[in-house]
Amino acid sequence: MPSPESLQNHDIMTIGVGGAILPDYEGSDDYRIIPAASIRGRISGVAITTNGTYLYVDPIRKSGKVSFDAGPIVGLRLDSIHHVDDPVVKLLPERRTAIEVGAFVGASFRGLTNPYDTLAVHVDVLHDIGNAHKSTLISPNFTFSTPVSHKTYVSLYGALDFAQSGYAQYYFGVTPANSLLTGGALPVYTPGGGLKDWKTSLLVNQSITGDLLHGISVFVMGQYSHLNGDFKRSPLVAMRGSAGQWLGAAGLAYTW
Numbered sequence: 001m002p003s004p005e006s007l008q009n010h011d012i013m014t015i016g017v018g019g020a021i022l023p024d025y026e027g028s029d030d031y032r033i034i035p036a037a038s039i040r041g042r043i044s045g046v047a048i049t050t051n052g053t054y055l056y057v058d059p060i061r062k063s064g065k066v067s068f069d070a071g072p073i074v075g076l077r078l079d080s081i082h083h084v085d086d087p088v089v090k091l092l093p094e095r096r097t098a099i100e101v102g103a104f105v106g107a108s109f110r111g112l113t114n115p116y117d118t119l120a121v122h123v124d125v126l127h128d129i130g131n132a133h134k135s136t137l138i139s140p141n142f143t144f145s146t147p148v149s150h151k152t153y154v155s156l157y158g159a160l161d162f163a164q165s166g167y168a169q170y171y172f173g174v175t176p177a178n179s180l181l182t183g184g185a186l187p188v189y190t191p192g193g194g195l196k197d198w199k200t201s202l203l204v205n206q207s208i209t210g211d212l213l214h215g216i217s218v219f220v221m222g223q224y225s226h227l228n229g230d231f232k233r234s235p236l237v238a239m240r241g242s243a244g245q246w247l248g249a250a251g252l253a254y255t256w
Contacts (some may be wrong), residue, residue, distance in 0.1 A: 002213075004115045008062040013041030016219055018251015026171055026245070027227060027237035030085040036249050047071075053078060056104060070105040073126060077133075079171060086240050088185045092178050095171070099130035100137075117146035128167075135166030137196075151207035157223075158200045163231075165193040172234035186239065191230035197245075199225035205253065214255050223247040 002010065020036040023029070039050045045061040054075030060068060077098035084090045106122030124139040141159035148154055168191040179188045201223035209215040226232075227243040237243055 004110065005063075007116070008067075008110075009042065009045045011041075011043055012213065012255065013039070013043070014217075014253050014255040015039055016251050016253035018219070018249060020247065020249040022247045023241075023245050024084045024086065025081055025089065025236070025241075026079050027231070027234065027241040027243070028084065028086065028089070029240075029242035031246070032083055032085075036251065038253075051075075054100075058104075062108070065110045067108045067110075069108055069120060069122060071103065073100075073102045073104055073124060075100050075126075077128070088182050089236060089240055091181045091183075092186075093181075096130065096132040098128040098132035100126040100128050102126035102136075114146060117144070119144045133167040133170035135164035135170075135193075137164070137167060138162045147212055150211045151217075153203075153205040153212055155203040155205075156200070157203070158198075160198050161196045163193055163196040165191070167196070168193050168230055172231050172236055174235055186235045189233075189235050191234055194230065195228050196231050197225045197227045199223060201247075210255075212255070217253045217255065219249075219251060219253055221247075221249045 016038040018036050019033055021031050021033050024032055039048060041048055047058040049056045052075070054073055056071060056073050058069055058071040060070060077100055080095055081089055081092055082094055102125045104122045104124045106120060108118050108120040110118050112119055120143045122141055124141065125136065127136045128134050139159050139161045141157065143155060143157045145153070145155040172191050174186045174189040176188050179186055201221060203219065203221040205217050205219040207215055207217045223246070225245045227237055227245065232238065232243040
């Protein structure tokens, strides 16, 4: 295994493909399976990472046990109701795709439990520049990542998501017109912003050829999140769904 210092800006790329199971919509208690893909790597000191449909780029080269992290984020929020199974929610108008851009800033701390681990503490800020919720989300989060052997890697993630009222009303509100579309099954509801949810996830990656620096591996990820406040009290959640949300993904990855 190379030294921790040589790995900080070592060129490496991992591409994963597989499938994911996730709620039909944010707050749903019905689930569907979709194809999934991910990219994580570093080229000439520039780190590139995907998280679902979001791309993170950190152009800052790292050195030492503490480093500054910052960079742009761009992505799509595909919280559609086109594939919803719930017969009442399916009566609502289709949602537009949110085009969200923003940035993250924070710091990474290395060598806390072993020479190769990393604790990253960041704040993500995203704003919809499209024609969907047209508001801002702020997400303080942490990621603790470490190899547990030459072939096994684990990563623990936790976050709080704060959303403005525009987001709350677009995805969790029920207008008078929309209530009529459901025959009154969903009462009129106008939520405010605030703490939307908290979430935690665990990723395990196991090499099956080579090691963590090259070859084929299998990965499994599980996440639990819980809606809060006005978001949890929405009729879309309290009457037709669940505040507790699960997400899972698994597949194969290749590292070079």
